[in-house]
Amino acid sequence: MTKNQVPSSIKDEALVEKRREQMVKGAVTLFTEKGFHKTTTREIAKAAGFSIGTLYEYIRKKEDVLFLVCDSMYERVKERMEDSIDQNETSIDNLVCAVRSYFTLMDDMQNEVVVMYQEVKSLSKDAQDYVLQKERDMVAMLEKVIINSLPNQLLEGDTALIANNIFVQGQMWGFRRWMLQRTFTLQTYTDRQIHLLLQGLNVQEANLS
Amino acid sequence: MTKNQVPSSIKDEALVEKRREQMVKGAVTLFTEKGFHKTTTREIAKAAGFSIGTLYEYIRKKEDVLFLVCDSMYERVKERMEDSIDQNETSIDNLVCAVRSYFTLMDDMQNEVVVMYQEVKSLSKDAQDYVLQKERDMVAMLEKVIINSLPNQLLEGDTALIANNIFVQGQMWGFRRWMLQRTFTLQTYTDRQIHLLLQGLNVQEANLS
Amino acid sequence: MTKNQVPSSIKDEALVEKRREQMVKGAVTLFTEKGFHKTTTREIAKAAGFSIGTLYEYIRKKEDVLFLVCDSMYERVKERMEDSIDQNETSIDNLVCAVRSYFTLMDDMQNEVVVMYQEVKSLSKDAQDYVLQKERDMVAMLEKVIINSLPNQLLEGDTALIANNIFVQGQMWGFRRWMLQRTFTLQTYTDRQIHLLLQGLNVQEANLS
Amino acid sequence: MTKNQVPSSIKDEALVEKRREQMVKGAVTLFTEKGFHKTTTREIAKAAGFSIGTLYEYIRKKEDVLFLVCDSMYERVKERMEDSIDQNETSIDNLVCAVRSYFTLMDDMQNEVVVMYQEVKSLSKDAQDYVLQKERDMVAMLEKVIINSLPNQLLEGDTALIANNIFVQGQMWGFRRWMLQRTFTLQTYTDRQIHLLLQGLNVQEANLS
DNA sequence: GATGAATGAGCGTTCATTCAT
DNA sequence: CATGAATGAACGCTCATTCAT
Structure with missing residues (x-):
């Protein structure tokens, strides 16, 4: 199992890579501050700089x-x-x-x-x-x-x-x-x-x- | 701050002690299995052997x-x-x-x-x-x-x-x-x-x- | 329908009268402050000077x-x-x-x-x-x-x-x-x-x- | 303080206006029939024609x-x-x-x-x-x-x-x-x-x- | 008669996830 | 590809009411 085990519906792999980096960066901050459970997907999306809909184009689940x-x-x-x-x-x-x-x-x-x-x-x-x-x-x-x-x-x-x-x-x-x-x-x-x-x-x- | 900082609406202190022991015992098992956040208060009550209402007679918050x-x-x-x-x-x-x-x-x-x-x-x-x-x-x-x-x-x-x-x-x-x-x-x-x-x-x- | 339509399980009518007076007096204050719905039966009992169990000896419902x-x-x-x-x-x-x-x-x-x-x-x-x-x-x-x-x-x-x-x-x-x-x-x-x-x-x- | 003091998480202001009208219309009927406290948020949502989740996109609290x-x-x-x-x-x-x-x-x-x-x-x-x-x-x-x-x-x-x-x-x-x-x-x-x-x-x- | 511990139905609210645009 | 409105299951918590002591 690797990160490739997290499928995305987006084809452009470079884009996937880029978006996920934004995502991870924002998420670490949030998780550090409030923990995984108290962080909402909306917050992650916002911290990553895109919408909740877009977030779910790059992951399946929180x-x-x-x-x-x-x-x-x-x-x-x-x-x-x-x-x-x-x-x-x-x-x-x-x-x-x-x-x-x-x-x-x-x-x-x-x-x-x-x-x-x-x-x-x-x-x-x-x-x-x-x-x-x-x-x-x-x-x-x-x-x-x-x-x-x-x-x-x-x-x-x-x-x-x-x-x-x-x-x-x-x-x-x-x-x-x-x-x-x-x-x-x-x-x-x-x-x-x-x-x-x-x-x-x-x-x-x-x-x- | 001690456990006495967790107030109970039950007056019988011995009972409070006893019920809380039941509670803690059940909770440790549940928290170990699924973590605090994924454990529901109803599960804690059940594991402790009493109802959700009773649980909240002995604590204020999860x-x-x-x-x-x-x-x-x-x-x-x-x-x-x-x-x-x-x-x-x-x-x-x-x-x-x-x-x-x-x-x-x-x-x-x-x-x-x-x-x-x-x-x-x-x-x-x-x-x-x-x-x-x-x-x-x-x-x-x-x-x-x-x-x-x-x-x-x-x-x-x-x-x-x-x-x-x-x-x-x-x-x-x-x-x-x-x-x-x-x-x-x-x-x-x-x-x-x-x-x-x-x-x-x-x-x-x-x-x- | 009169107040006698509110049955009590207590026989001693004078006592019923007295307890209900206590009850009404406390209740008016509470209802004025927080309204009927936000006042709990426990609060009414307390304001009246007796326990929740006793309250329910003199009324059927809140x-x-x-x-x-x-x-x-x-x-x-x-x-x-x-x-x-x-x-x-x-x-x-x-x-x-x-x-x-x-x-x-x-x-x-x-x-x-x-x-x-x-x-x-x-x-x-x-x-x-x-x-x-x-x-x-x-x-x-x-x-x-x-x-x-x-x-x-x-x-x-x-x-x-x-x-x-x-x-x-x-x-x-x-x-x-x-x-x-x-x-x-x-x-x-x-x-x-x-x-x-x-x-x-x-x-x-x-x-x- | 005006209705704009009730924030909504929905961005489309016209939609907010429309949904809130539906909401108010349904709520008046319900409040008239059973009062504010006995009306549940689910009933309000239903009367307004949408789900409980949607209701809370347009208000913060009941x-x-x-x-x-x-x-x-x-x-x-x-x-x-x-x-x-x-x-x-x-x-x-x-x-x-x-x-x-x-x-x-x-x-x-x-x-x-x-x-x-x-x-x-x-x-x-x-x-x-x-x-x-x-x-x-x-x-x-x-x-x-x-x-x-x-x-x-x-x-x-x-x-x-x-x-x-x-x-x-x-x-x-x-x-x-x-x-x-x-x-x-x-x-x-x-x-x-x-x-x-x-x-x-x-x-x-x-x-x- | 008086007490207060126990109960559980039911409420307000949140939030991950979907999908039409 | 991106958006954000819509959904509803599920949670934490409250409180009227009961009943054994």
Whole structure:
């Protein structure tokens, strides 16, 4: 299942792409402010800059908008992660660097993350599976980096667990901002988490560049 | 603000307590299955075992049910945490023990945790503040245990961060069960997280009883 | 149909009388403030000083309260009118005196009058007929006074019309207070209306005592 | 405040006008039969010939329907009054003529008048003020005619009082029809009231054309 | 006689979705 | 392709009335 699983009655694919971008952009703002359920389709249409009738030319159901939002988020996350991670590099530096860029990314996408956390349940079972798979892919990316950086040093389960921890700690930066962003800046939060992580991995930070 | 901030038109306080327990129990199941917004007040009433009219004798608005769910959860969590933590013990054992019982608790309350994660935004600003304060209290409890167990060994910010990490990792067990509970049992999950934690703290696990 | 047409399950008639008085007193205030429909039976019970269960021991339906209010009003009006009118006096003085006391009465019962005007429609057909009959009785009393005061000087229709006009002008003092009581006091309103009335009747006011 | 204070989500203003006319027409019948409170919004929609959803495209709240009814009534009354009164004419004829056309008008709008008398209290404070102001305007129109017809012959207070009496007597024809229309036709009612009025004003009717 | 907890029919209102223009 | 008027199922909530204690 991909975004192509959300059919549109409009033929011109470039137009579909464009309209959906407008839609997603407006929707994220609205969902962040009032949540998926309290946002009406009319509001989405208005925020996107077209009429309610037009909105329904590009989606079938309200839920499709939410799906599109999630999908576009993962798309962007994946893109940026792939750009910033060198999957073949094997030093610890690479792990640190990956965590840094992931946390920065999560900082940029706080709103999207919050929306996702709160609204996935509103998606159909199929769409949920799709979204969950994307999450697994993300965690897998982190796992790979860990394994590359620390070959043969960890139990298999521990790798998965550490990847998960990092993944969640990134999301928490946005999701628990009311608590964390009182005490930390993105910089200090990242630094301290990396510090704890490396200690947990028994790595001497002094060795890092 | 406490549950007493949700007024009832019924005078018999014991009855109010009892009915609200029925209500919360039914509501958690429903909210877990379909979320707060897709659950109707009639369903809540039915699940609680009384009529829609009776439901509204014990609350003012649908939102009150959600608040009651959150409140009862924190009540129970706090109670059990206080029972199982010796706030004066200063050994590392105490920290380990606290984490264990907290994780077990989170395992028992997975549904409640998921509901909280997904639906707090549906509460009024006031109620949100109340709930968030409860979370802060919980994290503070963990912080205290950490400080007691490792006096003078950590930066202040690190204590807060570690407490927060533990807190989130406990909740993670529930809200990411679709991922974690494939690979781990509660036992192994707890063991490995504690292992990583202690390594991060530079503690020799061998010393533990 | 009389108030005895509103059955009570309580045997003690004196008690019924007493409770209903409490009820009517509270109800008039409430109906004046918020109208019959927006007043709840619970509010009536509370204002009367007893519980909702007790309220329903003395009436069958909410509508009965309204009927009781109307009935008690006419009772009191009739009583006071009969006290102040000498039905056998034949001078113009008697008419003037009757109008004066009727207007004063309407001033005292402004709230009741307003309630009646606005809520009779909520009564059952039977109760409406009863209330309308009471009004006819009242107008008939005025007609009698007019005839006594001005024997053989008016067309039959005119008597009825004048009686009606007086009747309505009395009620209007309360019902249109937002307009009239800006310009007039009860005293001046009464004086000017009587002046116009007597001119219309071609009576020399100078002759009056 | 005018009917434009009742916003509609429909853009086509002509359509709004048309639908609201349908709405008001249906609503008057229903309100006359069963009163504002006992009439449901679904009944109003049905009587207007559209669905409940459509009804709410043209109003915000049920109360708006009542306001629209009142507003449309005054609109029509004012229009017809202005058509039939020559505000510069100074003869007594003009007053008589004004009263006649006003009474005829009230005959045509009996239902609306009854609704107004019974339901204004259900309007919001703002709307009530608006409606009451309209009444004042109407009375002021009558006052003007009286002054023009009888310059310098009346106390100022008397003019207001007479205008008020005429105004109420017109409405009385409708809201006391159960009493008056047994004895009078509109014709005879009008004739006799005018007769009494002119006598009260000390005018020789013989002089009239 | 008095109480108040329980009931459920019924109301006002919203909003996703459709479809004629 | 775009529009926006129309629809009606469904929701949250109220309140008159009953009846066991």
